[in-house]
Each structure stands twice: as structure tokens, then as C-alpha cells.
Amino acid sequence: MTSQQKNLIKATVPILKEHGVLLTTYFYKRMFEHNPELKHVFNMGNQHNGKQQTALAMAVLAYAEHIENPEVLLPVLDHIGQKHTSLSVRPEHYHIVGKHLLASIAEVLGEAATPELLKAWEVAYFQLAELMSGHESSLYTQQVQKEGGWSGWRPFLVKNKVVESTEITSFYLYPADQGQVADFIPGQYLSVRLFLPELNLLQPRQYSISSAPNGQYYRISVKREPGIQETPEGMISNHLHQNIQIGDLIDVSAPAGNFFLKDHPGPVVFISGGVGQTPLLSMLENLIKSGQRQGTWIHGCRDKSVHAFKENVEKWAAEYPLIQKHIFYNTIGSEIDVENHYEGWVDLTKLGKDIHTDQTAYYVCGPAPFIEKQYKDLVNIGVNKNSIFFEEFGPQTLQLS
Template sequence: MITAAQKELVKATVPFLRERGVELTKHFYSRMFMHNPELKNVFNMGNQQNERQQTALAGAVLAYAENIDHPEVLMPVLDGIGQKHISLDIRPEDYFIVGGHLLAAIGEILEDQASESLLKAWEAAYFQLADIMSQHELSLYNKQIQKKGGWTGWRPFIVKDKVRESDEITSFYLYPSDGGAVADFLPGQYLSVRLFIPELGLLQPRQYSISTAPNGIYYRISVKRETAEHPTPDGMISNRLHSFVNEGDLVDVSAPAGNFTLQNTGNPIVFISGGVGQTPLIAMMESLINNGSPRQATWIHGCRGKEVHAFKETLHQWAVAHDNVSRHVFYNNLAGIYAEDNHYEGWVDLKRFGDDMLVSPDTEFYICGPGQFIEKHYKDLLAMGAKEESIYFEEFGPQSLQLN
């Protein structure tokens, strides 16, 4: 149990964490992987290379130190982390390994400033957080196994269909190899898929949004091929799916997780997607249509051009078939596009539509795309009068955006 005096010691490290937090977390990961190299099979080594994981962890440690008196205010953030953890099969014992290296890293970075009382305070603070996280994740695991077709850990799935959706995006239809049912999920959630990467000599998990409504039979993920000459380890996973995983192959899959999900209301809804960020929103829109929802739905999507626009015909058909659905598409270049309403040249610009079209007192907004895309449109919506609590967003990868 952490004492009041120990909380004060933890709070006293806030200036250090603000200034040198990333230095601390970089040292922590380096130390942990040196002593426990098996954990490289659990952590996303792509985010280690680009330092997104180190930056995200530094932000989380800082937020915890700042809110050590009332850690419950961090539960929305902790839930997102917990959802990611259960998708990676993180267990309570893993917290002891991580905690040992984090506490050692604090001592090694602070050196003479790391008094015994300070290290004891951080030990108490860390294990308070570990207990909160372990209990929350246990409840999430229990919910998984209580579902029909639910499971925890990794389960083999067969790729029964592999469908090209655009020049860059291919869909993979995943069926359980045991022939059993698959657990329902909330539209917007993701799966973890695990592959062995020969170039790294490691198993590597990656999260992919489920791009179809719940059906009890299969999951679909829609994956973008990375075109860089030397792709990051993230690109290695996606590109391996494209180039080496074929129909009939097996892949390891974890149960659906994530808290970027469609709210069960009757409010008008606006989907705003950039590139492959449309995948969780596809599941949301399809679920609304399958359920006969009368909610007014507007879809605004941006990408480079029609050749990379996956699901463009699906979106067009939904808008034609349903009076309560409309869609607007932004392409960087309209060359080769026949004259058509609701197509625009340039970057997505919400202000183009005017306040009255996008914002009513109860409108909900769901944004998914690159971090800069999310941040821009989040701020634009606030400026147009949207309520902060009505804007939901999903940032692929470690959580680094601090918008609400």
C-alpha cells in the first residue's frame, strides 16, 4: 500500500519525467530486452525502432505520477492499455518482469538522486498500478471466455479468402481452424495477428481492425501494403500478409479487443476516415445497416486517389440504397474521375460543409486515420461547435495523442 509520503516523493519526480521521460523509457526497454530477450516476441519491435512505444510509455508514466492521488481518473486511458494487453496475452506475472526493469532503470538514470526512499516510493506506486491493471485485465479476460466462441490467448485461424480491395489494401477472411464459432465483438474493435518474421528471427504481433460487422462465423481484416523500399518492422508484418500468407494458410489470432466502439444511441453520426483508417468505421457502418438503424450517417473519407480507395463501391452502394446515408470523398488528385457529386480534390476539409451540416447538439463523430489527420479534424470539429465528449477517435499504434 502506498503511503501519503511516498505519493509526495513520486509527485516530486514529475519535472524529471517531463524533461527526461523518454530517456528513461528508452533505457528501460534496452535493459529489459537485454535481460529478457524473449519479450521481443511480445512487444512491437517496429514501435521500438521508431520510438513510438518509448514516447507513449513516457507519457503514461508521467500521467500516472501527476495523478498518483487519484489514479481512477486515468481509467479511460488504462482501459485502452488493458485492451491492448489482453490482445497480446499479457498476464499478471509479466508485470513483475516489467516492474523490476523499470525500477532498475529509474535508479540507473537518476544515479545519486535515486535515494532508497524514492525507489521504495516508486516500487509502491508501480505495484499499485500493476494491481489496478491486472484486476481490470482479469475482468476483460473473463468477459472474453463468457462469450459464445470466446477464448483467451492465441487461436489458429485459416485464411479462407484473400480479396484485393485496392492497389494497396487486401482483405483476409479468417475462419477458426477448429470449425467452432467466433465471438461477437463491438464494431470498431481489433484483432491481434501473430506471424514469424524470418528477417527478425521473432514472432511479431500486430493489431488490425475488424472490417466487417459481427456475423458469428468469420472475421475480416483489411491490410495496407507498405510500399517503402525498406519497410519498418510494421511494414514487414503487413507486407508478409500480402506476399506470403495465402488462402489455406494458418495464422495465430487473439480475441477481439479495443474500446473505440460504436455508441448504442440514436444520434446522428459522422464518420471521418483517412486511408486505411476507414477499416473500423466500415464495421460500424455495416452494423448500422444490418440492424436497420434509422440513424442519419455521413461518411467523409480522404485518400490519394481512386486506385487506393478500398471499399469505394461498397460506400457508394450504401449511400444509394439508404436515404439516411451520405458519403463525401476527397482525393489528392481527381484526374481520371468522371464528374460526380460528393467528390472533391485536395485534403479532407470539414469546414467545406458548414456548421449546420456537421454539427447538431447530439451529433457523434468517429475519426480514424494517421495521428496528424485525427488531431486536425478533432480541433476543427471543436472550432465548429462539436462537443468534446461526442468526438471519438482511434490512433493506430501506441496511444500518443492527448486530445481529451
């Protein structure tokens, strides 16, 4: 890119800050009208609730702000690239997206979209597309080079279905071809793809692998979204709970994601809200198998009835002295052991200084407001921001620094 083109891109930053979501909303509407086949690739639930439009607007803004040195965005680009490989996004998709994004810029900005500005954004977009495609190509290569690895979609057999709470059910997935299961890093996720007759679409969703690597199967634990069965964001979870039975086949992508248990020697604190515990369960189980590091499990949910994996964590805490647990319920019953159960939202100030050392790493997962609160509370008690790792389910919209 020329210096003049970079200046033109940077000049659009104020517009993107004010009207970015309007632009991306228009873009998606335009793209799906002209290329409806992409509805099978994109999560239409995130289109319906607006999260995808917001996430894309934030990504475009960040790229414009850092056009002089886009390499600083590599952690964000890796997060997006991991998601893309789990959805089998390929280089040809970037050309379709680019065509409609540039057309949307021209149509939304009108006379302000000069030929020079559009050319600058064309160069900028395809520079980014080349960067992303190259990174994703290396991710695909890593996937297929693993023992038992693959890329794209692979049929898996549901061999077991276990109700974990009134909201969460686990599905045990085995390769239908009876081949090997690729290893993964605790904390990573799978994409699953189902056909929804209600939408006449194939629809993908990401679910964390909720068990440690075992070489035989993957386990996903899915929260059934109540009251939104008629909206795209609730259809897959309800379809899994209601219609998928033992013996059924579902399409599965290779494990992906960059939220995983890091290789560091110090203690680990896991902080989860609701179904956000699923990637942390995989991490905790793997931590226990290593038998070398102290772990603290902090989990919050509404009440005992929705508390999935309660017995598992209690068993681990009883059997392994290095594991401690603290449970928060919005509504607490008289039968609850008050020594390690608390009423209300997860409140780290109730746990004292035991969870904070300079060597401790913190992993946080749950709804966006939950993550934001725990992140701020950790910083307030003196935790280094570089020691806090978090995963936001769905498109990335949180900006914590």
C-alpha cells in the same frame, strides 16, 4: 502509499516531462537484453520507430501527475488493458517489467535515485500493476464467457484474400477448429501473430475488424507499408501481402478495444483517412443493418487507385437513403463525380452545417495529424468534445482535450 511517498512521486514529474522518453528508451533496451523472450510479445516495429517509448513515457508521467487519484486514468488504463489482453499479457509480465523499470530509474537518475524514492516508485508501480492485472483479468473473463470466445492465441484459417486497392488487401479469417466465432462490437480489433524469419521472432500486430459481426468469420483489411520492408514496422504487412495465401494458418487473439460504435439515438458521422476507414466500415455496416439512424461517411485518401471499399460505400449510399457520403482525394481526376468528391485533405468546412447537430456523434480514425486536424475542426464548428471519439493506430500518443 504514504503521503510522503506520493510527494516523492509527484516531485519526479518535472524530470519525467523532460527526460521521460530517455528513461523509457533505456528501460526497453535493458529489459530486452535481460529478457529477450519478450521480443515475441512486444511489437518491435513500435520499438524501432519510437512510438512505444513515447507512449510509455506519457503513461508514466500521467500516473505520477495523478498519483493522488489514479482512478481518473481509468479510460486510459482500459485502452492499455484492451491492448494487453489482445497480446496475451499476463500478471507475470508485470513483475518482469517492474524489475527493469525500477532498475532503470536507479541507473538513469544515479545519485538522485535515493532509497526512499525507489521505494516510493516500487510501491506506486505495483499498485498500478495490481490495478491493471485486475482489470485485465475481468477482460479475459468477459472474452471466455462469450459464445465462441477464448483467451490467448487461437489458430485461424485464411479462407479468402481480396485485393481492395493498390495498397489494401482483406483477409477473411475462419476458426481452424471449426468452432464458433465470438461476437464483437463494431470498431474493435484483433491481434494477429506471425513468425518473421528475418527477425527470428514471433511478432503481433493489431488490425481493425473491417466487417460487421456475422457469426462466421473476421475480416481484416491491411495496408501494405511501402519502402520499409526491411524495418520491423513494415514486415508484417508485407509478409501478409506477399506470403500469406488462402489456406494458411495464423494466430489470432479475441476481439478487443474500446473504440466502438456507442448506443445513442442521434446521427453518426464517420471521418477517416486512408486505412483508418477499417474500423469505421464495421460501424457503418452495422448502422445500416440497424436501419434506424442517419449516417454520414467522410473519407480521404491520395487518389482513386488507393481508395479501398469505394464500390461498397457507393452501393450502400445508393440503397439506403439515411446514408450520405463525401470523398476527398489529394489528386482528383476528371472522371470523378464532383457533387460528392472534393480535392485536397478532408476539410469539414466544405460540407456546411449539415454534419452538425447537438445529437450527432463523430468517429474519427486515421494518421495522428489527420485525427488532430479533424478534432480541432469539429471543435471549431461547435461540436461538443464529448461527442468526438477517435482511434489512433498503434501506441496512444495523442493528447486532445
